[in-house]
Amino acid sequence: MKSLVVAEVYPWPADDGYRLRVSNLIEAFVELGPVDFVCMDGSDCFRGAAPDGITVIDAPEGPERPIGQWLKPWLTTRLPRRILRRDFDAATRRFAEIDQAAYDVCFVSHLDTWHPIGEHLTLPTLVDFDNLEDLLTRTIRKAGPIVQPGDGVSAKAKAVLRWVIASGFNLVDERRWARAQRHLAAHVERTFVCSQLDVARSAIPNVVAVPNGYQRTFEPASHFEPNDPSAPVFLFIGLLSYDPNADAVRWFASSVLPLVRQRLPNATFRVVGRGAEHVSAVAALPGVELVGGVESLEPELRGADVAVIPLRSGAGTRLKVVEAMANRLPMVTTTIGCEGIDLDDGIHAWIRDDAREFAEACVAAVQNTALRATVIDAAERRYLERYQWSSIRAMVSKLALEVVEAQQR
Known part of the structure; x- marks a missing residue:
């Protein structure tokens, strides 16, 4: 054929x-x-x-x-x-x-x-x-x-x-x-x-x-415990020239991260992906690390503590959600961020739409290690069942x- x-x-x-x-x-x-x-x-x-x-x-x-x-x-x-x-x-x-x-x-x-x-x-x-x-x-x-x-x-x-x-x-x-x-x-x-x-x-x-x-190319870290609970890393990966991704980065950096840093003063938000010039203004905000494109995502995925998908617009389904599931990163997402992917709030991820509630979930994903572990395991199982x-x-x-x-x- x-x-x-x-x-x-x-x-x-x-x-x-x-x-x-x-x-x-x-x-x-x-x-x-x-x-x-x-x-x-x-x-x-x-x-x-x-x-x-x-x-x-x-x-x-x-x-x-x-x-x-x-x-x-x-x-x-x-x-x-x-x-x-x-x-x-x-x-x-x-x-x-x-x-x-x-x-x-x-x-x-x-x-x-x-x-x-x-x-x-x-x-x-x-x-x-x-x-x-x-x-x-x-x-x-x-x-x-x-x-x-x-x-x-x-x-x-x-x-x-x-x-x-x-x-x-x-x-x-x-x-x-x-x-x-x-x-x-x-x-x-x-x-x-x-x-x-x-x-x-x-x-x-x-x-x-x-x-x-998503297809794994390396064995993921367990991520049961944050790398450094006093200085957690929140990770966003995506094409930054895509308007919904750019909007998500701006919203998290300006409206959510300051609330997170009230509880976790050394928290950082790493933004990874091509097209960083489209969100260059966020680099000046406290706690934001605008990385841009990288040759390999493995160090970013291993070094992060929580994946954030703060999308407020878009369609289809987000690869970054399945990527987090496959790499055992606990995830905080908006409803639209995980739309179309079979996830349940509190079981496979934290799903929040309000800035303050999103920030509280980010803190919980770092500090509540028992729930963090069960969420990681459940999300990985769902990935293996449906999204390879x-x-x-x-x-x-x-x-x-x-x-x-x-x-x-």
Whole structure:
């Protein structure tokens, strides 16, 4: 069986949540046979070697279109502005040259990527939505303006004005994303989202839950006891150019950490991930260590005492939650931070939404060592039962085979 795979990013190295998801879904098709990977990544990011069995076909996306080119189509069509901003023209022409008769099945990552090539596809196709974009757009709108720590009155006023303008666009685009998702689903055999919760929200008949997973590459520390109870380390890992992550870091650093440090004066908040320039203002706050990207997460995961997932917007499921479970880090998260992942408050994690309650849970995760130990063990068991990439890849391979066999009947 030979597969054609299309994605907007080159996922090796898999150094953020989306690339990790894409790389594992592609490898699910490699388990069925050779894969030709049409890569629409037009960035100059470092590229590691693709795994065996994958042939890369470059079809790079062009530079983002300026507002003068996308605003009129946005006003006269029913497409979300992000789709209109992206220039896949050259990539689409390159895709049209491919002989689809040489393949048995196609897998596409993201609605954005499918949109310019959908009319050219003749193969049975599976598409990974990953996020439900209408839900993501709504939660970003409701999260409010982006205000940097230390902003004065003028800067705050400008942030509110930007948010008001963006919210007007987003209110329209929420409905457009929902329509675009339904349109795509009507033209392919299967669609994927990250959780059963998103299956229910999508109201799409051919959608399947394909959760985010994690694969251990080292034996985790036990973490039953904090490394230093007098100076605990609270860890956030994520792509910091992603708005929900940036908002989460700002909120924890400015609204939660000061409350934690009233009880634990030497507590630190380590922020790890590419795109640190997007949250640079938090580096000036007491107790914040803005690390940025790292070559290996192992020292960060071993050196931390509590994982924090203080997200207030977003969609899909968060890899950072499963990562904490797999690495035996006790976790404090918001409801939206662990949405779609099968966790119970007080059993697998502390789930809090108010800043003061979130801070109190952080202190408890350090000081209540008996509860800390039971939470760590329960979360690890849940990870082993449901969120290992090896079992998720096997499920995707089976779904692909079912689609091909149904087409051959």
